[in-house]
Amino acid sequence: MKKRGKILRDTNAGPGLLSIDGVQHPFTLEAHWKSDTPPKVGLVVEADLDDSGALRTVIPVADTQLAKEQAELAMQAAKAKGGELAAGLTARFGVPTLVAMAALVAGWFFLNTIAIQISSSYRVGLSFWKILGVLNSPATLMTSFSDAGGGAGGGIYAFLCIVALIAPLAPQVWKDKRAHLGGLLPLAFMLLVALMVYLGISDSLKQAQGAASMFGGGQGGRMAENIGNEMLREAMRAISVGIGGYLSLAASLYLAGRSAIQFLAAKA
Template structure:
């Protein structure tokens, strides 16, 4: 029978001492120690006992084996916590939240065709940095987005919204599923307002210097530039998942209220 133990005292000045399952056992190198390396304090070992519980052999446990065992234990713990989380929140909410995070942080929300062979894009998170620092979506093309500020805080809160109903018993907590969609609508309106304000100021300046003809020319150039903008994969995915969360949240709220 083998059990895991730890060396308390090595054999350099006399018999060694190993603790196994709370009990201490003295040992010597001759006949007991079965490994090529010398026993050392705090070394992990496998202790073998006979039928009457007498220590008959000690084997040093390699570091690689200990690392594998710890990794296996960590994986078991992660799987257990994951199963608990799935049981509490549901697979749909977890998958949806993961897809939404991918759409907002990793995929392009907006793409711009600069030339026939060159297209660039920005994720929603980077666009939030642009909105926070300048309010001008055009600045995204040059990568001038900075800190997301309060917009970033609101994005994280919206992302966590669908999980609220699993921690708050009130039926109204189901409406927190609408937060991602409301956030996207709010950000869209903020960008639209910023672009409209920029265009109005540009046309006003053009009219002041060149009259109506110059203002019309600026407007035509702006409309042509805007045609190069398109919604990216992240934009479509984020909208689809946000609509799903909003619909399920409203339906669950109505069902609980009914």
């Protein structure tokens, strides 16, 4: 049978000594060592023992093999730890809540919340996170269309986004019935952002109308108003909701409904 051992003493001054499962075995180059590389203290070896436990052969284990085995052990430990963590989170928060939170993260950070039809052949998308960057710094709108550019940071909106994202977990750390209302924050935040986007577009067009009124008088103002209203309608038609918008809306509606039910149950 084959077992792993470690060399305790080399063969420079007589027989060497290796340890296998706490038992020491003497060995010699001539009778046991099966390698061109001389034995060294601390070297991991593979020893072949007969049925009585007597040493037959000793072969060094390659460093690459040891590294591979250590990596496999580390992977197994990580999987076991991940399984324990997943089981703990499931037991604490419940599968539906974790699924909704994961959907919210995907919808806000990785998928397009809105798509903008720039031309008949050019369509771009913005994630919810990028929209927050545009709200914080409208001048970065064009760079937000590029994945490489990434847009600017969300500033205070990014902070509110993170707060809204973790708010549904508030009942786990705050034992008050009002903590259940934290589940309403993702939906409320999304509605607030949608309103701010609409008001931002509307305000930009009103500023353009005001500038036209200054130069064109009353008639120019009325023409600018008509053009502005038409531009607003066209702008809204060019914007469509992406899969990230639908996914995060569904997740936030679930969290809001669950939050309301739990709050009412705690209040009763």
